[in-house]
Amino acid sequence: MPYYQTRGTIPPKRHIVFEKPNGGIYAEEVISSEGFSDIYSIVYHEHAPTQVMKIEEPIDISPKIAIDKNLQNRSLKGFNVKPVDDYLQSRKIVLTNDDVNIIIAAPKKSMTDYFFKNSDSDEMIFIHSGTGSLNTVYGELNYKEGDHIIIPKGTTYQFRFDGSDNRMFIVESRQPMKFPSRYMNKYGQLLEHSPFHERDIRTPQNLVNHDETGDFIIKIKRNDMIYPYHYQAHPFDAVGWDGYLYPFAFSIYDFEPLTGRIHQPPPVHQTFETSAMVTCAFVPRLYDYHPSAIPAPYHHSNIDSDEVLYYVDGDFMSRNNIQKGQITLHPMGLTHGPHPGAIERSVGKKRTEEYAVMVDTFKPLKLTEDALEIEDAEYYKSWLF
């Protein structure tokens, strides 16, 4: 998405004969978004990417809704989600609506016997702990703690984890996730006032051509079902590609905070947007420098958004008793604000060390059965003095 990239070997023009050294023609695949009207990439495969051998029975993974209509401030203990060996089984949807799934995952083992393709949604995977690489037809994307990994809808991938301690906060978005349009000029370049820059964005490297045939399982997610497809060719059999559509990563540690003399509103922390939500990154920063400034946020009613905060690290200044991996949900329809004492505590402070990721959805979120298992049921009373 961020800008034009090319890897490996590609022919001088699109849609012309591209011969293999030992005879035959490479299989060209155009991977395009929004019909043929938005970003796309062109991939050159050793083998046609259409050779389906078998389809197994699909598996329903629809979220199990426990609370359909919510008007209560909620808190979930994300680190109470138990680690699970398998990546797909580790993904627990906790909050959901027609546009977005919010997922906590703690997978222990690398994906070795299957690939995954999410054909419902773009994914933003925030890496809370663990290192490894995301492998795709575009190459290898090495990642570490603090990275947001953006995986476009329809990208077949495999995670290789360096260890067994992996914690992820995942946002699935049915609408494409883009940088905020106000950060970009008309050519798509990030502007000077953007809190991040092209140099902060990491793209797939080390393109390896897996010229292999056999039995390769791609678990395809579509309409909340997983369809196990068996293909004859390895999905990462590209000799080259170019375009704008590929997974990429950028670190919360590379987000440059925008600060002011008085409290700055949440959009200064924004990272991505869709037509149905926004995401933000809260990072260590100098506090407001008006002599009477209150650095803690004011009480607020964001009447058109459900607000989800995922606490990553540091001392979150507006909240009491917040743990790493904790989620708060402050729904539209209710006022929320700093916890008792937080306003007074913040006056005169010079900086904050907090790290958090925020998701504001424009439709109300539902809670799942998995959410209730890790809920702090008393949270709604936590503003009492």
Ligand SMILES: [Fe+2]
């Ligand atoms: Fe808020």
